[in-house]
Amino acid sequence: MTPRSALNRTLLALAGLVLLGGGLLILFAGLDLYRRRDLAPPAGWPLTHPADVLLGSADRARWSGQGWWWWPAVIAALALTALLALWWLLAQLHRRRPGSLPVGDTPSQEGVDLRDRALSEAIANEAGALPGVGDASVLITGRLGRHRTLIKLTLTPEGTPGATLGALCEGPLSTARRSTGIDMPAEVRLQVSRHGPHRVE
Numbered sequence: 001m002t003p004r005s006a007l008n009r010t011l012l013a014l015a016g017l018v019l020l021g022g023g024l025l026i027l028f029a030g031l032d033l034y035r036r037r038d039l040a041p042p043a044g045w046p047l048t049h050p051a052d053v054l055l056g057s058a059d060r061a062r063w064s065g066q067g068w069w070w071w072p073a074v075i076a077a078l079a080l081t082a083l084l085a086l087w088w089l090l091a092q093l094h095r096r097r098p099g100s101l102p103v104g105d106t107p108s109q110e111g112v113d114l115r116d117r118a119l120s121e122a123i124a125n126e127a128g129a130l131p132g133v134g135d136a137s138v139l140i141t142g143r144l145g146r147h148r149t150l151i152k153l154t155l156t157p158e159g160t161p162g163a164t165l166g167a168l169c170e171g172p173l174s175t176a177r178r179s180t181g182i183d184m185p186a187e188v189r190l191q192v193s194r195h196g197p198h199r200v201e
Helices: 003-030 057-064 070-093 116-128 161-180
Strands: 100-102 113-115 133-141 148-155 186-192
Touching (some): 116 161, 148 161
Antiparallel strands (some): 133 148
């Protein structure tokens, strides 16, 4: 797992816990489950009755007395939080791609560049021709100099994961590394194509 992936999962887990806790709090108050089930919420617990509000009149008056800067600061903090959340969402949807890859040790501006899409198609075509592979798709991601190859293989009923992975490393990936001189980490995802049951007589 990459550091970015770990950070994304941590943030998603924290956001999920906050949303789950807030939803359960509102649900218990809205359905008046504390009274129906004879539960005693902790002292100072918000939203314990259907008529309760998150920020009552007394609380609004108390916070309004902090000064003219209080509510603008709160609104600015909420707006900044919303913008950061939107930026994070767009960053997850936008998958970085290197565009072009230098071939060998020749500098990009002086040598020959290879489009990442062309290399992906070449690896996919060679991987799709391996025994036991029904379909293959390849996507090269990451910034220039930090490439990563994502490979998705669909195995036929006769294909075996171990033999397929060995053939993939010794065949298409080895060819790509020799041809380009680039050592790219690869992530392989395997799935089996749907097929009907075999009848044994």
